[in-house]
Amino acid sequence: MTDHTAVTCYRHPERPTRLSCSTCGKPICVECSHDASVGQKCPDCSQQDPRARIVTARSITAGPSFQTTPVSFSIIAITTAIFVIGYLSGDAERWLFETFALIRPGDTGLEPEVYRIFTVALLHGGLMHILFNMYALWIFGPRLEMQVGSPAFASLYLASAGAGGLMSIAFGTVGFSVGASGAIFGLFGAWMFVAWKMRGSPGGRAMFNQLGILMAINIAIPFISPNVDWLGHLGGFIAGVGIAALWSVFAVGKPNARSIRTIIGVAVMVAVSVAAFIVT
Numbered sequence: 001m002t003d004h005t006a007v008t009c010y011r012h013p014e015r016p017t018r019l020s021c022s023t024c025g026k027p028i029c030v031e032c033s034h035d036a037s038v039g040q041k042c043p044d045c046s047q048q049d050p051r052a053r054i055v056t057a058r059s060i061t062a063g064p065s066f067q068t069t070p071v072s073f074s075i076i077a078i079t080t081a082i083f084v085i086g087y088l089s090g091d092a093e094r095w096l097f098e099t100f101a102l103i104r105p106g107d108t109g110l111e112p113e114v115y116r117i118f119t120v121a122l123l124h125g126g127l128m129h130i131l132f133n134m135y136a137l138w139i140f141g142p143r144l145e146m147q148v149g150s151p152a153f154a155s156l157y158l159a160s161a162g163a164g165g166l167m168s169i170a171f172g173t174v175g176f177s178v179g180a181s182g183a184i185f186g187l188f189g190a191w192m193f194v195a196w197k198m199r200g201s202p203g204g205r206a207m208f209n210q211l212g213i214l215m216a217i218n219i220a221i222p223f224i225s226p227n228v229d230w231l232g233h234l235g236g237f238i239a240g241v242g243i244a245a246l247w248s249v250f251a252v253g254k255p256n257a258r259s260i261r262t263i264i265g266v267a268v269m270v271a272v273s274v275a276a277f278i279v280t
Helices: 043-048 057-061 070-088 090-100 116-122 127-148 150-171 181-197 202-224 230-250 257-279
Strands: none
Touching (some): 070 116, 070 127, 070 150, 090 116, 116 181, 116 257, 127 150, 127 181, 150 181, 181 230, 230 257
16 A cells, blocks of 8 residues: 655655654655754754754764774774784884883983873783773773764873873882873773763663772772872873863863864863973
8 A cells, every 4th residue: 555645855755754854844864864952954954053963874873993983993003003013022112111101200211201191001011901901992982982073082092191191200109101091091081970970861870880880990900909000090080080071061062062172182181291391
């Protein structure tokens, strides 16, 4: 039986649809439907409203890939490549360590340059170390990058790494540190803030409880393994929570939200760099 009352998409006449634009009322198919704060909009109305965020069906279903989350994939690739180079060559490993490791002020024979608070995230002390951090980045990174944008995500990652390095050199003992844990804890902190903001909903409450358990486990690890640089973890976590909070205040709902997030992340990077210069 043919439904003579069926209508077709105004852009694709061959596609029957029961959807319509909540602004102009034109019939639209799933591909042309753009999510709005209330209902869905056609492509024309979405472009006319600068406050509307266009979310196509393809962007919703697309999973993490280099196209959708280039920063996360690049960090994993570069960090892994550096580890493999150091693993295969003792000379290369020594040079990488002397050039990029975090150096705390003291009698180490090397200068504690400011840039090391960021480059420390490129190095790892062993296979389990890099596997744990890169797996955590895979879990926490791509989804966040897709939501906030690649430049903002990169600024959050670097700012958190820098904040972890700053905390370590400011309050840690004399010596060296390696690892991306400060940056990873920054991502973890950002997700914790999001979960806390959403704690009134069942999904947000469940996510907050799960992250709380994970946080408790990571707090306990330094007591089990005293070589863990917990100060770096703490600094990164504080930076992640703080940046996410600033994003919530200044970026949410703004038409240029992604640019604002990036500016905030870069500002934190500059702040921790200046503080590290003073400390060292």
